[in-house]
Amino acid sequence: MFRLVFGRDLPPLGADMMADGYDRDGAPYMRTLQGERVKSLEECVIADWLFYNGVAYDYERRYEFDTATDTHRQYRPDFYYPDAQLYHEHFALDADGQPPKHFANYSEGMHWKRQQHAARGTALVETTSFGLRSGQALQHLAERLGASGVELDPNPDRELPDQGAKPMPDADLIGLMRTFIAHAKSNCLTLDDMAARLRQMPEDQFKERYRRFLEIAGPVFQAWDNALADERSIDFEDMLNMAAGLLEQGHYESPYELVMADEFQDASRARTRLCRALVSQPGRHLFAVGDDWQSINRFAGADVSVMTGFREWMGHGQVLKLEQTFRCPQALCDVSSRFISRNPAQIAKAVRSAAPTMGPVLQAFQMNRREEVQDGVRQYLAKLHQQLLSGAVPQGRNGRVTVFVLGRYRADRGAVPSDWKTAFGSTMDVEFLTAHRSKGREADYVILPGMINRSFPSLRADDPVLSLAMPDGDTYPLSEERRLQALAVPG
Structure with a gap:
């Protein structure tokens, strides 16, 4: 069920959602597994739960009585269940039964809807945003459907319509669990610890999603540790934690006077703990080099909080900032710096460029459909x-410029025209890289062909469910995707 129904986290109540698309009037919508366009991610979760359980429903079907007046349009309840003759309204209410403050006249609208059902004798079930987040809403809905003679038929393999949304791929769920386990072990957290963290989470978070994730990740976590024990083996996180433990308990004395750690922004808590233990005795020193703006390896266990909270981990020390770059012109530095600095947890820096500026440094092109992206790349290269050829822009070293086409995933390789060498090879070298692989590389021109939903940003890499295993991790929305995109922009 997690893949199909709970694959995406809910934003704070009343906040803007990351839409699947926009209608002709510019209104955002989400696409359900069954293929409808619904107005909110909360409605999408409900619709996908209904589809998963085989419940027939109509979304915003016209109410069976005429209600249109000078002050009200024809009433269209959120859901209707024909097999139960039951209407369903999902209200944006918090734990105190209050709507977001900026939802004008919302309470009056709820009262009017309830009046219609009461006056006409139609059955209505209500759910709320708080109930959906806590798990109470779906339980209540299941009970009302059951009381109306509708049996749930849960089926994760139910055939999806061609126009329906695609659920979380198996590979993404496996990767999420592996990242989750790596962080949990790095932080020495047990399943009981993480269950306790879940109970302590604020009520406005999608706790039901986190609970269901623990239900599937927990047994995998336990099975992994059991398999290691059966083989009398340890994994990498175990090795780091055990080594740090031996040092901390005085069973081993570090012989090193100076420990140097590179790429410290990608250190896990276990690695950081080991570095600290190696220099815990007097006369020992740690020299760490890193850039929290380039922390993009959370999937491998990295925890940017060890960089942003360096003094809390290591104590007082000298900090030197390297704020000059030769990679890109100042205008591009300013754009990427403003973008990444929206996250207040990032270390403040004033990046200055020594690179010359030639022409517009940032251009945006809009394609109507995903299938047109390669043609857009071709037009730019042409x-x-x-x-x-005309000399309007200078040639690069060896008579050719370098061009990176940077995708969020390897599958974005299709954005590169297959005949680029024949068509443009005399003036340029074109190379495809994922944004992660581009780190440390430079090019004269950079093309980002995937600036669309579920590409940039990826909702998997920055999944909030990881907060269960990262006690002090970066909680800013899509923080790592923001860093990855800012890293890709300079090239």
């Missing part, structure tokens, strides 16, 4: 090719 224009650049002509400018290089």
Whole structure:
């Protein structure tokens, strides 16, 4: 059920959602497994739960009585269940039964809807945003459907319509669990510890989603540890924690006067704990180099809080900031710096560029459909090719410029025209890389072809469920995706 129904986290009540698309009027919508366009992610979760359980429903079907007046449009309840002759309204209410403050006249609208059902004798079930987050709403809905003669038929393999939304892929769920387990072990957290953290989470978080994730990740976590024990083996996180433990307990004395750690922004808590233990005795020193703006390896266990909270981990020390770059012009530095600095947890820096500026440093092109992206890349390369031939823009080293096409995933490779060498190879070298692989590389021109939902940003890499295993991790929304995109922009 997690893949199909709970694959996406809910934003705070009343906050803007990351939509699947927009209608002709610019209103956002979400796409359900069954293929409808619904107005909110909460409604999408409910619709997908209904689909998973085989419950027939109509979304915003016209109410069976005429209600249109000078002050009200024709009433269309959120859901209708024909097999139960039951209407369903989902209200945006918090734990205190209050709507978001900026929802004008919302309470009056709820009262009017309730009046329609009471006056006309139609059955209504209500759920709320708080109830959906806590798990009470779906339980209540299941009970009302059951009382009306509708049996749930849960089936994770139910055939999806062609126009329906695609559920979380198996590979993404496996990767999420592996990242979760790596962070849990790095932080020496047990399943009981994480269950306790779940209970302590604020009520406005999607706790039902986190609970269901623990239900599937917990047994995997336990089975992994059992398999290691059966083989009398340890994994990498075990090795780091055991080594740090031996040092902390005085069973081993570090012989090193100076420990140097590179790429410290990608250190896990277990690695950081080991570094600290190695220099805990007087006369020992740690020299760490890192850039919290480039922390993009959370999937491998990295925890940016060890960099942003360095003094809390290591105590007082000298901090030197390297704020000059030669990679990109100042205008591009300013754009990426403003973008990443929206996260207040990032260490403040004033990046100055020594690179010259030539022409517009940032351009945006809009395609109507995903299938047009490769043609858009081709058009840009063709224009650049002509400018290089005419001398309008300078040639690069060895007579050719370098062009990176950076995708969020390897599957984005299709954005690169297959005939680029024949068409443009005399003036440029084009290379595809994932954004992660581009770290440390440079190019004269960078193309980001995947600036669309579920590409940039990825909702998997920054999944909030990881907060269960990262006690002091970065909680800013999509923080790592923000860093990854800012890293990709300079090239």
